[in-house]
Amino acid sequence: MHMRARIVSRISQGLALLVMGIALTSPGVHAAERKKAVAKKAASTAVAKRTPAKSSAKAPRRTVAVKAARASAVSARAPVRVAAEPARLSFGQLAGLHDVSDPLDLKSSVALVIDQDTKEVLLSKNDHAVLPIASLTKLMTGLLVSEAHLPMDELITITQDDVDTEKGSGSRLAVGTTLSRGELLHLALMSSENRAAHALGRTFPGGLDTFVARMNAKAKLLGMADTRFVEPTGLSSRNQSSAHDLATLVNVAHGDALLRELSTSPSHEVAIGRRTLQYNNTNRLVKSPSWDIGLQKTGYISEAGRCLVMQAEVAGRKLIMVFLDSAGKFSRLGDAERVRSWVEKTHPSAGAILHAGTNG
Template sequence: RGLGRARRLGAGAARGARRGRGPGGGVSGLAGAVGAAEAEAERTRQQPMPGTPEAEAARQEPQPLDLLAQLTNSPPPPETPMRTVVRRVKIWTPLVLLLVVVFVVVQSVRPLPEPTLSLTARSTYTFDGAKPSMPWPSEGQAVIEVDGLGSFGTYGEQKPVPIASVAKVMTAYVVLRDHPVKKGTKGTMIPVDKKAEKEAGLSAQNESTVKVKAGTRISQREALNAIMIASANNVARLLGRWDAGSEKAFVNKMNAAAKDLGMTNTHYTDPSGLTASTVSTAADQVKLAKKVMEFPLFREVVRQPSYVDANGKTQPNWNRLVPLDGVVGIKTGTTTKAGGNLVFAAEKEIGGTRQLIVGAMLGQYKPSILDTVLANSKKLIDSAQDSLTSRTVVKKGQVVGYVDDQLGGHTPVVATKDVTAVGWSGLKVKLALTGNGKPVPHEAAPGTKVGTLTAGDGPGQVRVPVAVKGELTEPGFGNKLTRVG
């Protein structure tokens, strides 16, 4: 609007000039003022065109707001390495503190690792002296050892030979393995077939048999008595048919079981052992004997000097060593081709333990073959029993190890009574520290039993409880905080 008024004033002045008024007149002065005002308005109201020198100059000139900011705000300080470090510390410190708090909480509430027992006492004990000299037979092959302790040695070449009725030990093993018998019971009732009844008459051909009647049933206990005490071939074959459906199928199971037990030089061809093609070694039969003696019913059966069968007839044990001098089994086997054979077991009470001696003797041909194998085996048994001795290897109260809480804490444990190792001269016995069937506790009062120190292995293993010597406590907060893994 101001620009329009200036232009109108300028136009009026021009008209006045044309009417003859000179420059000195008032109208002329007014015209000059109006022209100056118009020029000034043009300069202040119009913006220069972009890209022109005037626009560039205007852009570079300080703007009012910038000038105001310069006057009211302090300029930022120059950047330095120290200032960079300080700024980063301010940014990261809260986050690090948060992570530390989370870490501490997690470490304090994490489940504790399970404590373990570690042995500090010597892990073996060797009996002084040279290994005993055993009365080995003059022929055949033999092996004798103490279950869980070690072997007295072997005699003869361990090559497969006929074993006769010793094969019935495997027959009993397979039946008991596949048909477990609860302690104090007689087991499953087995139906007697016509073949078993008919084969009872083979006793006329010098086969060992027991009379059974088709259509009746006999218990597993009765069947085991028949094959292990009376050595009844007809009942052994009956068991094979009952267990596997056929004798051939049962023989396959016998050979599979032998393979599982590591009896690499053994091959069965019938459940009774009558055929000479059923072969094994003394070493293999000892492997089987130790395993089958784990069945309570088997142990009860083979330690009998005789039994009364279902017909009321007393059947004597062919192994006449039972029950003399701690002999508790196991099985004889005699034929013309096989000679005299015996797998035997005997016990010896010593050092507060009951040790099980197991052995086998095969290929005894001096007449009478049964008497020869029994006599020679008895010599081995007597020598092994006489060789057994005991030594105190750890005293009561002796520190034998510690409880490791897995976080750096070790609490000593002591034997609660003397530890006696059983063996013979030259034998090395293993010692071990194990749990007592329960997890090792995190906390316990002094004297609390937390494990077992064992000497040897097998059924005659020596076992003594161990107890913490001082108070067993949980790991402290510092150990919890610094644990890894």
């Protein structure tokens, strides 16, 4: 009995397996399976297609993100560089001289206007302050060269010794350039050419040290007690003077016809080999029909600010003007215009003299 039951059970299991096998091998099943395979393959292809598209879509966003991050980093660094390298203040700014006001609202922290004939002081502001004078130095350089009566046609060659090691400034007078002493003097006074001025001092009889000693001796002889020179260009901030001393120098230099001519020349061309170089005056007022300038010199280094000295005739009066430590590229010229306008309108007498601070 039990044996028969086991046989029947095994036969039933065999029949079930047989039916299942037939079902699995039928065409309908194959179609369904093929459909599933095709669907699976299509899905895989779609995924494969979507994947590169997704990557390529992300790539630009990533590039933009990287660029934005880099730009942000640069922007973040920029203020740090600015903070690490602030604009250098002039000696006058450090001393608080710009805090002193004056009736003409001058932008120069030091100013002095004197009647050349009567020595009457028409305007003064911090006129005894001793400050760096930059290329106003070249007025003393030119005075000594002119008074030495050295041959102006003597040829002088620019050497490596004339290259600026003080400020690292450039020059169109390359090492090896040869010009006459007269040409170098012209460029030094009119265009404030540093290598020209240095070469004039270097080739002075006795050499550069002798020339600088002569500069200081001349200043002492003229009573310029606040003045000291260490080199002939003005690139060193140790070349210092006061407005009163500079007015004295302008007065003496104005008596030299050569300095008058060269310092007020609007422009000049020099031939260097096959080239012709055009130089212009650093003081554009010499070209103005509103001005009658007899002598002038500009100067600038960061320690000195913008500087200007002039002898000019205004409203029938011969005036000596000194402006030191002016803030702004054109402000020294603006100050000169303010003074000229004021003199023309008021023809000041002793009762109309303007005074501001006289900081020492």
